[in-house]
Amino acid sequence: MKARVYVTFKRGVLDPQGKAVCSSLHQLGYREVTDVRIGKFMEVTLGGLPRQEAEKRLRAMCEKLLANTVIEDYRFDIQEE
Amino acid sequence: MKFGIVVFPGSNCDHDVYHVAKHLLGQEASFLWHKDASLGGADCVVLPGGFAHGDYLRCGAMARFSPIMKPVEEFARRGGLVFGICNGFQILTEAGLLPGALVRNAGLQYICRDLYVRVERQDTPYTARLKAGTILKIPVGHGEGCYYAPEEVLRNLEEKRQVVFRYCDAAGSVNAESNPNGSLRAIAGVCNEGGNVLGLMPHPDRSAEEILGNAQGRKIFESILHAWQQARRTRI
Numbered sequence: 001m002k003a004r005v006y007v008t009f010k011r012g013v014l015d016p017q018g019k020a021v022c023s024s025l026h027q028l029g030y031r032e033v034t035d036v037r038i039g040k041f042m043e044v045t046l047g048g049l050p051r052q053e054a055e056k057r058l059r060a061m062c063e064k065l066l067a068n069t070v071i072e073d074y075r076f077d078i079q080e081e
Numbered sequence: 082m083k084f085g086i087v088v089f090p091g092s093n094c095d096h097d098v099y100h101v102a103k104h105l106l107g108q109e110a111s112f113l114w115h116k117d118a119s120l121g122g123a124d125c126v127v128l129p130g131g132f133a134h135g136d137y138l139r140c141g142a143m144a145r146f147s148p149i150m151k152p153v154e155e156f157a158r159r160g161g162l163v164f165g166i167c168n169g170f171q172i173l174t175e176a177g178l179l180p181g182a183l184v185r186n187a188g189l190q191y192i193c194r195d196l197y198v199r200v201e202r203q204d205t206p207y208t209a210r211l212k213a214g215t216i217l218k219i220p221v222g223h224g225e226g227c228y229y230a231p232e233e234v235l236r237n238l239e240e241k242r243q244v245v246f247r248y249c250d251a252a253g254s255v256n257a258e259s260n261p262n263g264s265l266r267a268i269a270g271v272c273n274e275g276g277n278v279l280g281l282m283p284h285p286d287r288s289a290e291e292i293l294g295n296a297q298g299r300k301i302f303e304s305i306l307h308a309w310q311q312a313r314r315t316r317i
Binding site: 012016017071 | 139142143146175181185186187189227229
């Protein structure tokens, strides 16, 4: 199975990359853009686990390593292959 | 006094710190490989600057799980001196030994230049030879040095006087222009509640002798030695 993990900055954490991209979009004429936040996307392939167990272990992976919960939020979805 | 300098794959200021401890302070110094299980009797553990584990994922994210970090954490909890410089500071926050996090510089650029920091308190082992209000010129070299912590954590840090160094200008004034990377409350260095663990973004190791054009950073290392000697005297 494959898990797609999304890690994003918490609200309130400055994201200067997102700000720079936002202003680039403005310069390209996309004035409707009011904010851009840049995060991380990870594809994690795992095998041999029932779905519930996989979810539990993925949560632990995010808490321990994949995200720094001081500054980041995470979410994931799991796709059976 | 015995300094233990942790070497992660990607550390690049380990030899700078070794040189300061061994040749400038005249103390014992040894390298500790990140896979070591013990601190080899070190009185002060230094996590040096660099790019531990390539800074992959986040700076310090993987280094904090290196085997050496277990004895480092125990040592820190027992009140041992643990000093993280630059990347070492990032590792200490990832490990939860210091509050907050270091994120991308507000200006997005890697900054490598001399700047000024103000000593906020003298009663830590790292500032024992520096009066509060002292201004030090020290270089920085980082891309992710913007100190962030939630507002309540910042308030708590200030209440407990854990901000040890703040970015300032040559006259000691803290303002937007003197803050190189957008750090909240201009924080350049924080300690834990006990004061025995310090994280500092600027590099005193790169400014510890005249031949480098700047010896002001040396006072921080001299403070560590002085504080250790004082503590030993009271133990005896």
